Amino acid sequence: MSAKIRVVLVETSHPGNIGAVARAMKNMGLDGERASLYLVTPRRFPHEDATVRASGAIDLLDGAAVCETLDEALVGTTLVFGASARTRSLPWPIHPPRECAAKIALEPDGSEVALVFGRERSGLTNEELERCNTLLHIPTNPEFSSLNLGAAVQVVAYELLMARGEVHKEAGNVERDSPLASADDIERLFGHFEKTLKDIDFLDPENPRHMMRRLRRLFNRVELEQVEINILRGILTAVDKKVK
Template identity: 50%
Template sequence: MPLSNIRIVLVRPTHPGNIGAAARAMKNMSLRSLYLVAPESYPSPQAMDRAAGAIDLLRDAVICDTLDMALKDCHLVMGTTARQRRIEWPGLEPDGCARRLLDGALEGPVALLFGQERTGLLNTELDRCHFVVTIAADKDFSSLNLACAVQILAYEIYRASQVYPGAHVSDFRDGRPVKGEEMQLFYRHLRAVLEQVGFLDPGNPRLLMRRLARLFNRAGLDHNELNIMRGILTSVQQNLGNLDKNTQE
């Protein structure tokens, strides 16, 4: 079922009551997969109290030390944000976000990220996102309570699941979607090659890798395309090695 593949990920939550309230909001909307990344205080009686009838979601919640662990098998990631960033990520309205998640959930695990109550998602955490979603609110007071934000987007997902047939993304893909851990390996490989050819200065990388991550996330590579990219990078490295040998000779 698509809804079972939609993962709600709370990143570095500080208030256990918000965790419990988020679990209740999820259960109201038939979402069951809760991931917690480095929660400050959990397990907690306060979380249990606020969860009311959603204790089962807290019991089954997956606790992760890092965001990498929470997203390693996800091929589509959405991030929530209430503020403008120096580099803009592709943005969606809540209803569009819900439809994209449902489409992606037909092919495997997908994730919707919510940041820490005080800071929201950091730029390094948004780097993992294919799209960001913003909930419309008063421009002078746009920061929503964490559990309220979860409730609004969970409602949009549930509503879309009742009426939206799904676009079947697999219809225009040659291979399976790429998992998060595979993309992270690709980015490390890409960075290493860019340093080798002198295109990226490791002492002053600026925002190059963030911009490239945004580009490839937007493209949505399938597994065959990823293998092609990795093959190109490996070929570059091999040819660089041959050049070094010829120079030495």
């Protein structure tokens, strides 16, 4: 079984694309107990175009969770993958779908993994990408790199299907002390970090963003476990007490 997959679409403009994603998911076996669809402020949903393009994958559309924010869509997930077409100024670990799928296939049963796909024209914002542990990049023709949303999900879902087939032979497991922290726990850690760093005059209150982005990059990369979040929060709390 491995992890449950949450395909998160952020601000999709064309409902037809939501339908195409649902079809791609179900074609690749990402339905039922195995996966679900989360929609962050879709322009139009439900919509006839989504139903038509889903071509029978109606269960995924009917079961889709419509959320107000990306944060809301990520509550309870452990690993978060963000699809990114562009090379960014800020370096971030970036992986092709096959590697991401291999990693996801090793996640323990019962965990939830999010795959986040951005807007048709502009993808995910830098802020949204900073919520992700890993950037997922689908290799493309550099001169014609803008993938249709359905096509992007198709490729990733296909790799997940292929990886599920192969994982059973290997049966490797990530050794962990404790379960991975959830995305919302990590967000709370960053909130705490930012407050404490301001209190000790380490962050420029006018421009905390740059430094916080670096810390996000560091701590997202490491895939924090719950126990580690508790330790880091404990350290911050100890600092808070001394500063008072």
